[in-house]
Amino acid sequence: MREEVTAAVIKQAQSGDTTALTVLYEHYRPDVYQYLYYRVGRPQLAEDLTTEVFIRVIEHLPRYQQRRVAFRAWLLQIARNLAIDHMRKMNVRDHIDLDDEMPADVDGPETAVDLTLTGDHLKNALRRLTADQCDVIVLRFVAEMPINEVARMLNKSESAIKALQARGLEALQKILAPQKVYYG
Numbered sequence: 399m400r401e402e403v404t405a406a407v408i409k410q411a412q413s414g415d416t417t418a419l420t421v422l423y424e425h426y427r428p429d430v431y432q433y434l435y436y437r438v439g440r441p442q443l444a445e446d447l448t449t450e451v452f453i454r455v456i457e458h459l460p461r462y463q464q465r466r467v468a469f470r471a472w473l474l475q476i477a478r479n480l481a482i483d484h485m486r487k488m489n490v491r492d493h494i495d496l497d498d499e500m501p502a503d504v505d506g507p508e509t510a511v512d513l514t515l516t517g518d519h520l521k522n523a524l525r526r527l528t529a530d531q532c533d534v535i536v537l538r539f540v541a542e543m544p545i546n547e548v549a550r551m552l553n554k555s556e557s558a559i560k561a562l563q564a565r566g567l568e569a570l571q572k573i574l575a576p577q578k579v580y581y582g
Contacts, residue, residue: 534563535566
């Protein structure tokens with residue numbers, strides 16, 4: 399969705415237009431879910447948190463001002479805050495539901511195995527990064543946000559984001575290199 403279209407839809411949603419809210423939800427939901435999935439590592443939890451993000455969007459949309467921050471960055475900031483809150487709570491109690499670890503929407507057993515191996519390796523590797531490195535890697539490469547937006551969102555300089563990205567990618571390379579999976 400182009401920026402000027404997004405701005406018009408946001409204005410409609412701010413005035414209470416439920417169709418506009420639906421358009422925003424349908425357009426941005428995949429980005430929010432994907433970010434949360436890589437941050438929390440569990441599909442069902444990512445779904446639940448995605449729902450919570452959009453509940454908060456509805457609550458706070460009347461105060462949103464596009465000139466301050468891009469709408470997508472605002473959504474991902476809400477998602478980031480929810481993920482951080484969840485991680486703090488999970489430090490107290492940590493459990494994993496079996497259903498959360500099962501891949502969904504796959505074509506067959508080979509695809510399921512491939513997705514599980516790839517997803518598990520990446521999720522585990524991301525968990526071994528610092529929180530800031532993980533945020534930068536997910537925002538830059540999963541959410542495909544430009545450095546300047548990531549810097550604004552995380553309240554850091556662009557050079558700090560570049561350094562976190564470099565250190566995060568280096569750490570991921572060290573973590574993932576020995577875990578190569580060969581198919582044959």
